[in-house]
Amino acid sequence: MAYDERLAERVKPLVMMRPGFSEKKMFGGLAWLLNGNMCVGIHKDQLIFRLGKEDGGAALSEPHVGPMDITGRPMKGWVMVRQEGLVESADIQRWVERAIAFVETLPAK
Secondary structure, three states, X not given: OOOOHHHHHHXXXXXXXXXXXXXXXXXXXXXXXXXXXXXXXXXXXXXXXXOHHHHHHHHOOOOOEEEEOOOOOOEEEEEXXXXXXXXXXXXXXHXXXXXXXXXXXXXXX
């Protein structure tokens, strides 16, 4: 399954209107990088968010959230949110803001 293009169209305006973001096809999906660091992505029909180890670990207890595991090896500090957790635009916006808050702390690449 390719990535969900309708989901991409919901995310794109939330990130691409901000300075420092770029879009890149990655791991069979689509990713948005902030200052060269991956911030948000789509894998199949789930959104990927880079939250850092502390917030990423805490987010795993939230509904519809699981570890980012597309290779059989979960990545700490990253989460995947299933469609059920992305129903409202405000849901996506909240996750995007959390990811941006973390990625802005990283040095630019």
